[in-house]
Amino acid sequence: MKQVNPLKRNTTTPERPRPNRAFLTRRIPRIPDDEINKAAQAFSHFTFERSWGTILVCDLQGVRGVLTDPAIHIANTNRFRLADTNLNKEGFKFFFSTHVCNDVCRKLELISNADMVMKDKLEFREIWPAVDNTVYCSNNLCGKIVPASGARKSDEFPRCHWCETCWPQLESSKVRWMCVAPGPDHDFHVSKFFYESQGREMPRKCGKHREEEPAAVGGALWARMKSGAKQKNISGRSW
Ligand SMILES: [Zn+2]
Ligand SMILES: [Zn+2]
Ligand SMILES: [Zn+2]
Numbered sequence: 001m002k003q004v005n006p007l008k009r010n011t012t013t014p015e016r017p018r019p020n021r022a023f024l025t026r027r028i029p030r031i032p033d034d035e036i037n038k039a040a041q042a043f044s045h046f047t048f049e050r051s052w053g054t055i056l057v058c059d060l061q062g063v064r065g066v067l068t069d070p071a072i073h074i075a076n077t078n079r080f081r082l083a084d085t086n087l088n089k090e091g092f093k094f095f096f097s098t099h100v101c102n103d104v105c106r107k108l109e110l111i112s113n114a115d116m117v118m119k120d121k122l123e124f125r126e127i128w129p130a131v132d133n134t135v136y137c138s139n140n141l142c143g144k145i146v147p148a149s150g151a152r153k154s155d156e157f158p159r160c161h162w163c164e165t166c167w168p169q170l171e172s173s174k175v176r177w178m179c180v181a182p183g184p185d186h187d188f189h190v191s192k193f194f195y196e197s198q199g200r201e202m203p204r205k206c207g208k209h210r211e212e213e214p215a216a217v218g219g220a221l222w223a224r225m226k227s228g229a230k231q232k233n234i235s236g237r238s239w
Helices: 033-050 088-098 103-107 114-119 167-172 192-197 219-225
Strands: 055-058 061-063 066-068 071-074 127-129 134-136 145-147 174-178 187-191 233-235
Touching: 033 055, 033 061, 033 088, 033 103, 055 088, 071 088, 088 114, 167 174, 167 192, 187 192
Parallel strands: none
Antiparallel strands: 055 071, 061 066, 127 233, 134 145, 174 187
């Protein structure tokens, strides 16, 4: 393939954008399976606690970063009757007979424990923090959920939000590109990362010569969904 220097003035065929998925994915950390399983154990305990002892989602297994195989135990014997993994209250006892609280359970300040379940004298955490408004990272291959207040934004990419991993790549992947519009030669700066993260072709013309292309959506919807009044915390019973 003929190599063309995009910065070389007098050329009419600038470098064609090449797909480079590697740099989009390599910096997204993989969580080890034992960490996932610890979180899954705490999640099961959380479902019981947060549902005020009505439901327990368990048996989640972490396989290469994905949680699979859930089983649901539910106190109400009229629900999920056809699920043979639903052991109702016996399922709660079964879970707590082996569950050892880990640091995630402690961080969640879960109160219920095996002793309470066996004696059917349950207590639960009463007050829970309200969840901050969240947005998705605008890199389509990342999509990490970040608090709206901490997400990185820039006028250059309206309506986009970026996580801490993707944000620096917008700037560091900037290249100077030759504008293909007719007229005197000139170049422009363009973030390769931005276009590849959107699965879009790199522009061949500078901003002036290009019609405004619509930026990635995602943030706007969330902005509309945001509620006006923000609660600091919510009661454990309102689930
Ligand atoms: Zn626990
Ligand atoms: Zn990201
Ligand atoms: Zn131009």
